[in-house]
Amino acid sequence: MVKNFRRRFNLHMLGLIETKKEVLTKFDVVQLWGNDVVGWEFVGSEGASGGLLLMWDETVFNMRNCHKGARWLCVDGVLVKNNFRCAFCLVYGEHIREEKLIVWEELSFISGLCQLPFCFMGDFNEITQVEERKGATSMLVSAVEFKDWIQDMELVDLVLSDCRFTWFRGQSCSRIDRVLVSLEWLEEFPETRLRGGPRGLSDHCPLVMDVTRMGGGPKPFRSLDSWFTHDGFLRMVKEEWRSIGERQFLDKLKAMTTPLRRWHRENFGDMDRRIDRFEEEIRKVDEMVSNGVHDGTAESRRKALVSSCKKWYIRKEIHWKQMSRSRHAKEMDRNTRYFHNIASARRRNNRIDALRIHGRLVRNQPRIKVAIREFYKDLYHQETSPNIGFRDGLVRQISEEEATGLELLPTAEEIK
Template sequence: MNVLSLNIRGLGNSSKADWVRGLRIHHEVSFMMIQETQFVDLGSIDVGRFWGRGDFCFDWVASDGRSGGLLSLWDPKIFAKTDVTKLSNCLLVSGNIKGCDGANHMLNVYAPHNAVDKRFLWAEISNLIGGGDGLWTVAGDFNAVRRECERRNSFFNTSEANEFNDFIDNSNLHEFSLKGRRFTFVAGDKLSGIDRIFVNWNFFMKWPNAEYVALGRKMSDHSPLVLKTTSRNFGPKPFRFYNSWLRRDDFGDVVKNSICGGGFMGDPDCILMQKFKKLRVNISIWADQCKQKELGEKQLLEKERGELDDILEVRQLSEVEMWTLEEAKQCLWELESLHQQDLKQKSRC
């Protein structure tokens, strides 16, 4: 299940909804955690615009005036909610992920700025994690950094960083290596890495190769974070043979040269596989070259036909010009016929 975390800095802008919806669709996100909604009541907000098409569920924590506010959205076909816990600075949605044994806990966090309040929040989160087994994902804006290098042109508080690191260690949380941007928040020339996604040891062991990426800032001064545990890469695309290739004059030579080129060694079955592999590569290269060649030929023929049509508007064509026009039309028809044959075959696959 892929997870998105974003400090949106207010839900009111409709362009932000379009942006978040695009991120969700593009990265195939099934659970979203949004911080700093800045809304006490979501009655006036069309939450569905942030999700897009398909069923979704959501829960939220009201902001304190124009400060804070949390919103979590998820796909009920992927994540089945069993319980919700709401605190002033965090929103815990517990449930089960389809195809994953055991409980899953999704904790959405927006930490306060005050050091004492943060200390109390770290204790609350530690108690929540200590009281629940299963997989934990803790994401949000923590308003704290772990190392001095995570701040630029801004004050680094050593004691706050130590308390933050102690909380992470005591809660048995882990952070994947961040890809993309190094700093997740920027204000003028001040940069910080305060937005994060942590997981517990059980999660880390289940998906050790999960991808953790900071995306580009667009409608917020915070970078969206995406934790990808689901891979949609099914390997190389299957090789598809188009019947129209048999109508090309040079296709037979490509096949013959690929098979009879030599250089194959091993048992007969290994040699056969090597020949198929070489044949596939050579046909793919030939098909790309053929496509580019026919595209260029089509453009020249259309230009030539257009010029002759313009001449025909003012005078009769000569015999040579008439033959050229008919030849151009015939060649264009043949190219279009090949293209239509490919489209017809695709539609039946």
């Protein structure tokens, strides 16, 4: 069952909960994984209760450290492809509120100990919204505390794109299985997506996290609001627009993308580094003054540096507010990381991972694109109709008075 599931989804890391095995051997793991190029760690069960197993492809992830608790298993290491140091933690939540609090406190401790981008995954045995439990009308105290813990840890609860619940037993349904990632994780993998796998004979749906970038087709032309804060931007646009020559409007816009990209890289590339340089220069001036080295130009130089640094702060804020398109942009604190996270979340949520076509759920991206294109092609196709002119008697000629009335300027009342 596990081998078939892994083959179907091409997994590089796999976590199993409730293994009900006190001891696991290399032979057991290879049998589950399908080959011997596998790293693994486990937490043994207590009799036939519990048990955790985390397996990974050793060509993809190099483990550095391992930490274990009774209800969680954490490994930290490096993702080989992009040399990204991070930590994965497999969790099997407790059922009693007091014991849940202990587990969350342990997870907080291990996160602080590792100081790495984190991915918590597993069965947390808790919901975060009323809608995540069928028939529920209110949230228990433990659910509110769990939601507060997620916010305090600055974790993002990944949206499950294709199903409402992950646990089923008789008439009961809940979404208690989830993946929580840190903001640093999303900054590295902004395209992270979560979906459910086939439940089979289990009470739980497996969760499949995908961090690969999917092609979304050509992007529309967009300008950045921050560009207009630069004095030379409009002059550059006029010069480039004239140099393109006579073309169709859309073709000229397409041709503008190359000089705009080059200009953006030269003038707005790596805003953080530019800000850091200005702050370093300001710090040097302050150190000179504090050491008694002061001349008439020090104060004016500091003012110029502060002014330039402030300008780049404003540009950075404008940039991420536009990228996020957050409704709360005016009310929120000036936290660039927040807007970065919202922008990433919009990209993840706007993608179509699956589409029901003629009653069948399809996940193949090329087929989804073809179906969408054909739908709108059929919806907006031009119907054949006879060409009828004004002289065919279907439209009467208007009078002189009506013609004059059409040319009158609108009154203030009509405008209102």
